[in-house]
Amino acid sequence: MTNAIEIHDLVKVFGQDTVLKGINRNFEAGKIHGIVGNNGSGKTVMFKCICGFLQPTSGKVFVGGKQIGKDVDFPEDLGLIIETPGFLPNLTGLKNLEILAALNNRIDLKQVAETIRRVGLDPLSDKPVGKYSLGMRQRLGIAQAIMESPKLLILDEPMNGLDKHGVAEMRELFRSLATDGRTILLASHNITDIETLCDTVCEMDAGEMTMLRGEAK
Secondary structure (H helix, E strand, C coil): CCCEEEEEEEEECCCEEEEEEEEEEEEEECCCCEEEECCCCHHHHHHHHCCCCCCCCCCEEEEEEEECCCCCCCCCCCCEEECCCCCCCCCEEEHHHHHHHHHCCCCCHHHHHHHHHHHHCCCCCEEEECCCCCCHCCCCCCCCHEEEEEEEEECCCCCCCCCCHHHHHHHHHHHHHCCHHHHHHHHCCCCCHHHHHHEEEEECCCCCCCCCCCHHH
16 A cells, blocks of 8 residues: 555644644545535645645655655645636647647647546637637636646545536546546535545534545555
8 A cells, every 4th residue: 555645744834823723634545535624724835735735834745755844845646726716818738738748748639638638528629728618618627637648636526517427527537537546635615525525524514534444554
């Protein structure tokens, strides 16, 4: 068993507000790990600490055996959706992802187009992202998260704005990614997402984490 993520005594304080209260949790590689909890429970803050977007007040986060903020600033092989995906509104979905792909230069335009098709969008569409529906923007956000085939995916409410058909398609996509050996952290308010997709489930409540399903490691 290999842990993709190890969290040790993670505390995050904003002013007088302690948002994370000593989180300890290992997330095993190659599984889908569900995180449930109300808005303000600390889920997104924990995700941002894992991603290196926020520095812990105390405690440590390791991704792939490397300490975030010490060994590396950000995880090296990560795809994510946190909050609303931001795109250039006057450009097409393909052009937006082409620009993002050029930052790391790991994939070519053909692979970008294939990923767009994989999430149910048309890479040849000339519609600018500013005219996308919420569901289309969410699909494009999922495409940008998975397009470089990262080992780790952090998905914060990835089904937002999707209709019933879209939700079913994305569930199938996430299952296939886990089958391919990806590790997925999935936050969702939809209990069916959690029940049908996740190997383990944790609950965040007022900055504390409780194991609901799966063996605590």
